Amino acid sequence: MLKISNLHVKLQEEDKEILKGVDLEVPAGAVHAIMGPNGSGKSTMSYVLAGREGYEVTEGSATLDGQDLLSMEPEERAAAGLFLAFQYPVEIPGVGNMTFLRTAVNAQRKARGEEELSAADFLRLVREKAKTLKIDADMLKRPVNVGFSGGEKKRNEILQMAMLEPKMCILDETDSGLDVDAMKLVSDGVNALRDEGRSFLVITHYQRLLDHIKPDVVHIMAAGRIIRSGGPELALEVEHNGYADILTETA
Amino acid sequence: MGALAEKKQGDLAARLAAMDAPARGGAWLEAARAEARARLMAMGLPAARDEYWRFTRPASLNAPTPEPAAPFDDGGEAPMFGEVERLRIVFTDGVFDAAASDPLELAGVEIETLEEAGSRDIHWARDLYGVLETRGHSPVERPFAALNTAFAGAGVVIRVTGRAARPVNLIYRHESDTSDAILHHLVKLEPGADLTLLENGPGAARLSKVLEVDLGAGARFHHVRTQGRDPERTAVTHVFARLAEGATFKSFTLTVNGRLTRNESFVELAGAGAVAHLAGAALGDGAELPFHHDDTVFVTHSAPECESRQVFKKVLRNGAVGVFQGKILVREGAQKTDGYQKSQALMLDDDSTFLAKPELEIYADDVACSHGSTSGAIDEEALFYLRSRGVPERQAANLLVLAFLADAIDEIEDAAIADDIRTRLEGWVKRHRG
Numbered sequence A: 001m002l003k004i005s006n007l008h009v010k011l012q013e014e015d016k017e018i019l020k021g022v023d024l025e026v027p028a029g030a031v032h033a034i035m036g037p038n039g040s041g042k043s044t045m046s047y048v049l050a051g052r053e054g055y056e057v058t059e060g061s062a063t064l065d066g067q068d069l070l071s072m073e074p075e076e077r078a079a080a081g082l083f084l085a086f087q088y089p090v091e092i093p094g095v096g097n098m099t100f101l102r103t104a105v106n107a108q109r110k111a112r113g114e115e116e117l118s119a120a121d122f123l124r125l126v127r128e129k130a131k132t133l134k135i136d137a138d139m140l141k142r143p144v145n146v147g148f149s150g151g152e153k154k155r156n157e158i159l160q161m162a163m164l165e166p167k168m169c170i171l172d173e174t175d176s177g178l179d180v181d182a183m184k185l186v187s188d189g190v191n192a193l194r195d196e197g198r199s200f201l202v203i204t205h206y207q208r209l210l211d212h213i214k215p216d217v218v219h220i221m222a223a224g225r226i227i228r229s230g231g232p233e234l235a236l237e238v239e240h241n242g243y244a245d246i247l248t249e250t251a
Numbered sequence B: 001m002g003a004l005a006e007k008k009q010g011d012l013a014a015r016l017a018a019m020d021a022p023a024r025g026g027a028w029l030e031a032a033r034a035e036a037r038a039r040l041m042a043m044g045l046p047a048a049r050d051e052y053w054r055f056t057r058p059a060s061l062n063a064p065t066p067e068p069a070a071p072f073d074d075g076g077e078a079p080m081f082g083e084v085e086r087l088r089i090v091f092t093d094g095v096f097d098a099a100a101s102d103p104l105e106l107a108g109v110e111i112e113t114l115e116e117a118g119s120r121d122i123h124w125a126r127d128l129y130g131v132l133e134t135r136g137h138s139p140v141e142r143p144f145a146a147l148n149t150a151f152a153g154a155g156v157v158i159r160v161t162g163r164a165a166r167p168v169n170l171i172y173r174h175e176s177d178t179s180d181a182i183l184h185h186l187v188k189l190e191p192g193a194d195l196t197l198l199e200n201g202p203g204a205a206r207l208s209k210v211l212e213v214d215l216g217a218g219a220r221f222h223h224v225r226t227q228g229r230d231p232e233r234t235a236v237t238h239v240f241a242r243l244a245e246g247a248t249f250k251s252f253t254l255t256v257n258g259r260l261t262r263n264e265s266f267v268e269l270a271g272a273g274a275v276a277h278l279a280g281a282a283l284g285d286g287a288e289l290p291f292h293h294d295d296t297v298f299v300t301h302s303a304p305e306c307e308s309r310q311v312f313k314k315v316l317r318n319g320a321v322g323v324f325q326g327k328i329l330v331r332e333g334a335q336k337t338d339g340y341q342k343s344q345a346l347m348l349d350d351d352s353t354f355l356a357k358p359e360l361e362i363y364a365d366d367v368a369c370s371h372g373s374t375s376g377a378i379d380e381e382a383l384f385y386l387r388s389r390g391v392p393e394r395q396a397a398n399l400l401v402l403a404f405l406a407d408a409i410d411e412i413e414d415a416a417i418a419d420d421i422r423t424r425l426e427g428w429v430k431r432h433r434g
């Protein structure tokens, strides 16, 4: 599904290399987790995949089902099935959450040559998905993420994911800022979407999330590279011992 | 005479020489016109060196004849406010069009044309015509308003005694390339009366318009206007309002296109507890023709416990120019004043200009006044967020443009009218950028 090969990325503005040859492959239907110290490049990688400006790819490639992601516009990547749940969801004053969701859903349908959802169908769908995430009508009416609590913003990301039904979902620290119950809600939301045609890349600092969303593979990223990959036990090791051992081993 | 005064007088003489006197009215109207003309003669026309005209060149408004402006073809769009059950009064190139208008009959309201009212002795009209306009010249002169009072031959006079059964809609059609229209309206709201006034259309190649609104105690006036999308037209408009105790005045203006638009508002909160909200949304693209839009607002708090609110937004691109001059004056004794002023521009490129002069002048000690003026580009983070959800770049930018204008449009009290304006804007913004 997602294949990243020898990806090197530097900042456009300064001569600072952040990703230094990332290799990663997530097969269809799989759940992979990425852990790694602060500043190791996890968010940068997800932004580069989603098409954010400000980065320069100096080497390597990233493909989604064989399509070259890096040459596409952000909206084309989304229409191709890529979704990034932001570590810091953006507030958009003046744009209602509902309007935002409907515009996004229909834009993607249009890009794929599908018919737009009718207002009634859309409403039914949103209400149903919002309910399972305990997002109330008021949050749907308010401007996108404006005045949302940290946890509400994260749930709103998952609502968007549920509405857009992407095939490659990248979750960047969606668990941070969530209380125990919200973590369960969000995990249930993710698990409900698990499907053989859909893959997940879950970026997290905590083993706890991975108790709910069971990963097939855990990767450790450090200093812009994947330095180790293993089974779920790798997350437990990090939880107990931190990164020190892993970092010295590979140094 | 100094060089500046000479220039102002010279421009005025040239302008007057090219003007026709309006049809003779009755004694009170002629007296008011003569008085306005005398005031105008003392002022001369504005000059580029006048402080009040620092950001907007008055030349095209001063000129003896207007720059030609072709009427705009909106491609058969549904008429503005067409969904509203309303009384329509039509002016074509500044001339009252009886055939196109509804009968001037409305429960709770007396309506007449200015010509009619001017030929008889209607005491309230006599006591209002040019009166609020005259008050509006302190501390800055507004020569175009005096010129309007002296030469207006058309308009409506509206007296509201109760709750108007329907909104009154003044429709300004523009058909001639060279029309030079002068319209002057009076609205008097008796205590407790309530009126919604809708205005739409460009009116002429060059339009001069004055609206004097006198609100009695507890009266409510809602005003929504859209200035037409004729890209070549020029306009200078004035709203003079005075609010008695507990009165409410709410005005919203939408401007899309226009070579030159200067909208002046002069609002005096004269009775305790009065509330005045003024809002404007302007959208201009200077690619093919210049776009210059100027909101000049002066709000005076003369009584305690009044609230005033100004929200002005401009979206500018391709060399468009936006101007905001806004002042809140709080007089001695106007304690507990709540004054708010916000002017913002969204610059869609680096070629456009926003010039703002927000001012507060306060002579009372127990007041809460704030003002803020900002200009900025589209929020790249928000744009990326939208695009990452699959919204194409242009559509995402349009959404953010509308979002930027939202809090000005939110000032429209009538939800259906606000929705209508939002929907139209959506279409215009789309086409505009397409």
Ligand SMILES: Nc1ncnc2c1ncn2[C@@H]1O[C@H](COP(=O)(O)OP(=O)(O)OP(=O)(O)O)[C@@H](O)[C@H]1O
Binding pocket: A011, A018, A036, A037, A038, A039, A040, A041, A042, A043, A044, A045, A054, A087
């Ligand atoms: N626009 C930028 N300007 C300067 N430095 C940047 C920029 N973007 C990323 N960096 C730097 O790149 C490195 C990687 O940042 P990134 O946000 O990808 O880390 P992360 O692994 O997601 O960290 P965390 O776990 O704290 O979220 C950091 O050192 C960060 O400071």
Ligand SMILES: [Mg+2]
Binding pocket: A042, A043, A044, A087, A172, A173
């Ligand atoms: Mg991060």
